[in-house]
Amino acid sequence: MINQQLAELSNLAIVVTIVLYVLALIGFGADLSSSSQRRSDARLAAQERKEAQEREMSPASVGASGAEAEGATAVGGTAVAARPGAASAGSAGSGAGGSDSLAPGTAGTRTAGEAPAASGGMSAQRFAFLLASAATVLHLIGVITRALATQRVPWANMYEFATTSTAIVMVAFLAFSVRRTELRALGTFVVGPVLLVLLLAQTFWIVPAAELTPSLQNSHWIYIHIGVAVVATALSILGAVVASMQLFQAKHERVLAERAATEDFPEHWGRFGHVLDRLPSSSSLEALSFRIHSVAFVCWTFTLIFGAIWAREAWGRFWGWDPKEVWTFIIWVIYAAYLHARATGGFRGSRAAGLALAGFVAVVFNYTIVNTVINGLHSYSGLG
Amino acid sequence: MSEKNPRPDHGVRTDDAERPGTGPDEASGSGTGPSESGSWSSKPEVDGKRAAVPSLGLRGTLLFLWRQLTSMQTALVLLMLLAVAAIPGSLYPQRSVNPALTEQFLEENGRWGEVLDALGFFEVFSSPWFSAIYLLLFISLIGCIVPRVGVHLRQLRAKPPRTPSRLTRFTGYTRLELPGAQADSLIETAHRSLRRSRYRAEVREEKAGRSVSAERGLLRETGNLLFHIALVGVLVCNAGGTLTSYRGQVTVVEGGGFANSLTQYDSFESGAWFDENDMPDFRFTLEDFRATYVQPGEAGRVGEPRSFEADVQVTTPGQEQESRTLQVNKPLHVPGASMYLLGNGYAPEITVTDPEGTVVAEGPLITVPMGDINYTSQVVLKAPDAQPEQTAVVGFFLPTGTIDEQGPRSLYPDALDPQLALTVYQGDLGLDSGVPQNAYEVDLTTLTQVPGEDGDPVLIRLYPGQEYSLADGTTVSFDGLKRFAAFDIVHNPFERWILISALVAVGGLILSLFVPRRRLWVRVREQGGTTVLEVAGLARSDDPALADDVKALASRLSEVHDGQRLPDAAPSGHPEADASGGPREGSAQ
Numbered sequence: 019m020i021n022q023q024l025a026e027l028s029n030l031a032i033v034v035t036i037v038l039y040v041l042a043l044i045g046f047g048a049d050l051s052s053s054s055q056r057r058s059d060a061r062l063a064a065q066e067r068k069e070a071q072e073r074e075m076s077p078a079s080v081g082a083s084g085a086e087a088e089g090a091t092a093v094g095g096t097a098v099a100a101r102p103g104a105a106s107a108g109s110a111g112s113g114a115g116g117s118d119s120l121a122p123g124t125a126g127t128r129t130a131g132e133a134p135a136a137s138g139g140m141s142a143q144r145f146a147f148l149l150a151s152a153a154t155v156l157h158l159i160g161v162i163t164r165a166l167a168t169q170r171v172p173w174a175n176m177y178e179f180a181t182t183s184t185a186i187v188m189v190a191f192l193a194f195s196v197r198r199t200e201l202r203a204l205g206t207f208v209v210g211p212v213l214l215v216l217l218l219a220q221t222f223w224i225v226p227a228a229e230l231t232p233s234l235q236n237s238h239w240i241y242i243h244i245g246v247a248v249v250a251t252a253l254s255i256l257g258a259v260v261a262s263m264q265l266f267q268a269k270h271e272r273v274l275a276e277r278a279a280t281e282d283f284p285e286h287w288g289r290f291g292h293v294l295d296r297l298p299s300s301s302s303l304e305a306l307s308f309r310i311h312s313v314a315f316v317c318w319t320f321t322l323i324f325g326a327i328w329a330r331e332a333w334g335r336f337w338g339w340d341p342k343e344v345w346t347f348i349i350w351v352i353y354a355a356y357l358h359a360r361a362t363g364g365f366r367g368s369r370a371a372g373l374a375l376a377g378f379v380a381v382v383f384n385y386t387i388v389n390t391v392i393n394g395l396h397s398y399s400g401l402g
Numbered sequence: 403m404s405e406k407n408p409r410p411d412h413g414v415r416t417d418d419a420e421r422p423g424t425g426p427d428e429a430s431g432s433g434t435g436p437s438e439s440g441s442w443s444s445k446p447e448v449d450g451k452r453a454a455v456p457s458l459g460l461r462g463t464l465l466f467l468w469r470q471l472t473s474m475q476t477a478l479v480l481l482m483l484l485a486v487a488a489i490p491g492s493l494y495p496q497r498s499v500n501p502a503l504t505e506q507f508l509e510e511n512g513r514w515g516e517v518l519d520a521l522g523f524f525e526v527f528s529s530p531w532f533s534a535i536y537l538l539l540f541i542s543l544i545g546c547i548v549p550r551v552g553v554h555l556r557q558l559r560a561k562p563p564r565t566p567s568r569l570t571r572f573t574g575y576t577r578l579e580l581p582g583a584q585a586d587s588l589i590e591t592a593h594r595s596l597r598r599s600r601y602r603a604e605v606r607e608e609k610a611g612r613s614v615s616a617e618r619g620l621l622r623e624t625g626n627l628l629f630h631i632a633l634v635g636v637l638v639c640n641a642g643g644t645l646t647s648y649r650g651q652v653t654v655v656e657g658g659g660f661a662n663s664l665t666q667y668d669s670f671e672s673g674a675w676f677d678e679n680d681m682p683d684f685r686f687t688l689e690d691f692r693a694t695y696v697q698p699g700e701a702g703r704v705g706e707p708r709s710f711e712a713d714v715q716v717t718t719p720g721q722e723q724e725s726r727t728l729q730v731n732k733p734l735h736v737p738g739a740s741m742y743l744l745g746n747g748y749a750p751e752i753t754v755t756d757p758e759g760t761v762v763a764e765g766p767l768i769t770v771p772m773g774d775i776n777y778t779s780q781v782v783l784k785a786p787d788a789q790p791e792q793t794a795v796v797g798f799f800l801p802t803g804t805i806d807e808q809g810p811r812s813l814y815p816d817a818l819d820p821q822l823a824l825t826v827y828q829g830d831l832g833l834d835s836g837v838p839q840n841a842y843e844v845d846l847t848t849l850t851q852v853p854g855e856d857g858d859p860v861l862i863r864l865y866p867g868q869e870y871s872l873a874d875g876t877t878v879s880f881d882g883l884k885r886f887a888a889f890d891i892v893h894n895p896f897e898r899w900i901l902i903s904a905l906v907a908v909g910g911l912i913l914s915l916f917v918p919r920r921r922l923w924v925r926v927r928e929q930g931g932t933t934v935l936e937v938a939g940l941a942r943s944d945d946p947a948l949a950d951d952v953k954a955l956a957s958r959l960s961e962v963h964d965g966q967r968l969p970d971a972a973p974s975g976h977p978e979a980d981a982s983g984g985p986r987e988g989s990a991q
């Protein structure tokens with residue numbers, strides 16, 4: 019039996035969630051644009067310090083390996099941002115790498131980096147982050163009440179699949195960026211797509227809470243197969259966000275490096291460039307993207323295998339090239355190609371990221387077009 | 403990360419720190435250099451020399467082609483091709499999935515459809531081009547893993563490679579001067595601590611001191627090889643399944659039965675190696691079929707199905723008769739076959755008598771649902787024995803019927819107001835022409851419609867229990883209603899092996915993605931009156947924790963062996979040094 023009150027509560031929660039995400043998005047956006055100003059200030063200061071330093075001494079470092087130098091920068095950046103209230107100081111973090119060697123072991127840079135945020139009260143980013151967290155909690159409540167209202171898993175049609183997988187995207191994003199505060203700058207690019215999917219779900223895919231069709235009943239594979247698919251989809255979304263940031267960042271870094279030869283304060287892509295300046299380097303984004311995609315790939319593999327087992331129980335064959343099966347196969351093969359590309363000379367880096375994005379396009383196609391336009395056995399979208 | 407450890411494509415995969423002379427650092431000239439390099443023995447090098455001969459010749463050309471095929475770039479291109487080639491398989495109706503849709507497409511698209519058909523776009527997954535891609539891919543895969551298996555087996559037995567002579571350029575390089583430390587005990591502790599962290603560690607004597615060379619994560623490559631081999635397993639078992647499996651469809655009306663033999667199937671397909679004698683001897687009767695649908699006022703779309711249940715009495719040899727209920731996700735498994743409930747419909751009981759008064763058709767007639775949610779079903783009844791002319795009755799069965807401007811149609815899937823809307827034809831049914839006929843189709847063009855008693859063309863509308871007489875004396879009656887269920891009976895002896903291969907593949911995949919593979923070196927030298935400790939590592943995979951682990955090891959070792967405090971404490975062992983001092987397991991977080 020469907021509990022209509024709970025179902026309405028769930029709908030309401032999702033609508034309010036959407037509103038909160040809009041606000042969070044505005045917050046993240048405001049943070050991005052305000053970062054422009056701070057960034058130029060910080061850059062200027064860092065530049066001056068650096069010049070002073072170069073006059074004084076040549077850089078000394080403990081380890082000679084390039085890896086170490088890079089590691090030190092990354093660690094430094096995290097340390098700066100991890101201080102409470104210092105989230106907005108991320109921009110100073112990139113400058114801090116230079117000044118660290120100036121005054122090794124002192125906290126001087128850190129305090130300096132913190133100052134603007136502390137004086138400005140709650141920063142836009144922190145505000146947006148808290149809003150996004152609150153929205154995510156409400157989002158989860160919406161998903162859970164839907165499950166309670168229908169007394170089953172909340173992923174039996176497109177609407178439910180969309181609300182649940184976006185909730186997981188948000189939870190994963192929050193989990194990633196609770197510690198690594200520099201990732202919070204990605205907020206716009208995560209909340210944006212999540213909001214888009216939720217709006218689509220709310221306008222085009224929404225169906226009333228209802229019981230299951232026979233093909234989804236009596237099977238524990240609905241928990242396993244679709245559950246894993248929800249996670250796989252969520253990871254693909256996150257992975258695509260990181261991979262596209264990696265691509266932009268790589269391009270940005272290249273241009274900046276070229277211009278650095280001739281200009282003192284190289285600029286590229288204006289405001290967006292300033293956002294990129296605050297994000298981790300393209301190589302650490304690439305590492306993050308790889309980690310997300312490798313988990314995603316394992317999840318897709320399980321989705322495929324569990325789907326096949328279920329297909330055998332439900333339809334009497336484990337594989338029949340139904341459109342949904344074809345596209346899951348395509349997704350799997352593209353992501354496999356991505357993993358191979360990373361290990362292949364000449365394809366590493368940006369080209370591999372391109373493959374990851376191609377995989378994501380396949381994920382989107384599989385979810386939208388295959389569910390609604392192409393007819394197959396998997397027509398459980400719940401849309402007429 | 404990968405920039406720091408560029409891994410060459412595996413066609414020419416080199417093992418930098420392992421093979422003297424190719425590492426990032428020239429290893430000291432002594433030791434097992436040549437033999438190790440020989441033991442690597444991989445075909446890339448051997449082939450490389452041959453292929454380098456200016457004129458390749460046939461053999462050279464073949465080797466060259468083989469090397470191209472088994473290179474990573476080729477695998478990459480083939481993978482992408484495979485993905486692209488699969489796309490039309492989802493856009494065009496596939497014969498193997500839904501032949502009726504394919505025919506419809508062909509009719510609607512004329513010449514264009516024929517071209518696509520000739521190119522195999524309606525059988526993408528068995529088309530020559532699709533098969534070529536995946537066969538090449540798998541040949542490439544095999545060509546790639548066979549040599550890697552050999553190398554890996556040797557590596558598993560080999561000792562960790564020698565410590566490079568200069569460690570400075572490796573990850574996390576740390577150099578500490580420990581004036582009071584004892585070189586030997588330092589090495590001992592390092593060795594023990596690394597072993598305890600599950601490194602394969604080896605103490606090496608060197609000219610100016612000693613070093614520990616350690617390695618872990620060979621499981622990564624093991625997993626990777628397992629993964630690829632298991633993929634071949636999936637393909638091979640799949641082929642085996644195609645050759646030996648069978649699948650048949652049966653339609654059974656309530657009260658009717660089925661015994662598993664070829665003649666009883668409506669349709670049947672099997673692989674080339676299928677042996678009819680392997681079909682298990684089982685039989686069943688369909689006792690009852692029930693369906694429920696969303697009723698007006700309930701949540702969901704009215705008429706959408708909510709449950710299908712088929713009660714069957716099954717008899718298998720050597721077992722008692724058994725009552726079972728099949729549902730959509732609850733198939734019946736008997737040894738050697740599985741039976742799935744995949745379809746259902748209505749079977750109205752219709753009696754037809756010809757003008758001479760002979761009963762020419764009687765009993766439940768399977769009708770074909772036309773695909774709408776409300777089970778508007780097609781009726782085709784052929785009475786070839788009717789006199790003076792053969793007779794066909796065609797029309798519709800409507801579980802909850804209406805006839806309006808749109809024609810006869812059903813408003814709800816359940817049999818709330820069952821009725822038949824029929825027309826009777828007479829003429830030559832063409833059954834003797836020798837051309838096989840579909841029982842559910844009849845060609846009306848050669849037949850003439852039988853008028854009603856008033857001489858006008860008539861659409862007979864019948865409710866259960868009613869009878870209708872036509873002008874010539876033919877009568878049609880609707881005596882009752884039953885339901886039928888459609889079952890697929892299938893068996894694929896390789897299914898289990900495909901599943902096992904697939905699970906082994908994921909297992910290998912997980913190992914190959916998440917086990918970090920790395921080397922660690924600790925070197926201790928007496929230099930200018932003090933003891934110098936050097937520690938460094940080399941990541942052979944994404945391994946963000948390596949630098950930290952190297953440093954942690956170095957600082958642990960220096961703490962334990964700080965000459966000032968504990969000149970000779972090492973041999974007795976320091977548990978805390980191992981507990982926290984060994985490099986962490988460094989999983990890629």
Ligand code: HEM
Binds near residue numbers: 358472473477481633
């Ligand atoms: C059926 C097609 C194939 C699939 C689905 C597939 C899938 C995968 C996956 C998922 C990985 C793990 C990613 C990684 O460790 O980097 C992998 C790794 C690898 N594959 Fe394949 N593979 C296929 C064909 C091939 C072929 C044809 C070759 C040889 C030419 C090959 C060589 C490798 C190698 C060397 C690695 C390890 C890469 C490394 O980490 O160094 N694979 N493969």
